[in-house]
Amino acid sequence: MENFLYFKELTSTNDYIKENIDSLENKTIVFADIQTKGKGRLGRQWQTPTGNISMSMLFKNQKCDISLYPLICGLSVSEVIDEVCGVNTKIKWPNDIILNNKKLCGILCESIISKNSVDVICGIGVNVNIKREDFDKSSLPYGTSLFIELQKEYDPIDISKKIATNLQEKIKVFNEFGFASLKTLYEQKLVNKGKEVQVINNKETIVCTCLGINEQGNLLCNYNNKIININSGEASVRGLYGYV
Numbered sequence: 001m002e003n004f005l006y007f008k009e010l011t012s013t014n015d016y017i018k019e020n021i022d023s024l025e026n027k028t029i030v031f032a033d034i035q036t037k038g039k040g041r042l043g044r045q046w047q048t049p050t051g052n053i054s055m056s057m058l059f060k061n062q063k064c065d066i067s068l069y070p071l072i073c074g075l076s077v078s079e080v081i082d083e084v085c086g087v088n089t090k091i092k093w094p095n096d097i098i099l100n101n102k103k104l105c106g107i108l109c110e111s112i113i114s115k116n117s118v119d120v121i122c123g124i125g126v127n128v129n130i131k132r133e134d135f136d137k138s139s140l141p142y143g144t145s146l147f148i149e150l151q152k153e154y155d156p157i158d159i160s161k162k163i164a165t166n167l168q169e170k171i172k173v174f175n176e177f178g179f180a181s182l183k184t185l186y187e188q189k190l191v192n193k194g195k196e197v198q199v200i201n202n203k204e205t206i207v208c209t210c211l212g213i214n215e216q217g218n219l220l221c222n223y224n225n226k227i228i229n230i231n232s233g234e235a236s237v238r239g240l241y242g243y244v
């Protein structure tokens, strides 16, 4: 695969792209076996010991709605894991990949906005070969890995290349035809759809029924017989009795 840069160790694959963006070509993939300062959403840390996937892909000069990239990444990863492992992963809105009700993958998309263009960095972390003991140490009871669920080791580089190929194809479809066809595929995998969920923002928690997403990737919910839109920058979602 062209433009696949492998590193034994980096602070963060997203940060590597940010720091070197001018010299990196469009669609470069940066993979690190270990990240020493992996970043999660909402300012959290992301642990990346050896044997897992930490990868970022650069899409330069993007014209489409950047808020949809995390959802397209989620769909791309979910499809590849299903194909490689023979499972049926789901997506917890906006972009966590769920296997057996636990989190297998997290996604952090960042954008660099300049006067004439927007570059998007799609950061993907998949727990591939991490063991249960390693999760307990970092107190993530709802985290899981392919190894924990399937008792089998997988090749992180092989899976990363498949994810990169699928993501590249999906972004091409998105750029050419918009989000409509991807929205249908995404909603088929949306674990929250049709369920009661808690929507949590910094002011309050409400309970409502998830109906799906709209064209902007916002979650649509029925709250006291009114349809409300939830933006992923403002709120997160949990199941009524646990993570999903």
Ligand code: BTN
Pocket: 011, 012, 013, 014, 015, 035, 037, 038, 039, 040, 041, 042, 044, 046, 053, 054, 055, 056, 105, 106, 107, 108, 123, 124, 125, 126
């Ligand atoms: C989350 O909080 O769920 C998002 C986690 C995103 C982790 C990935 S690993 C590759 C890329 N580099 C980073 O520093 N973070 C993302």
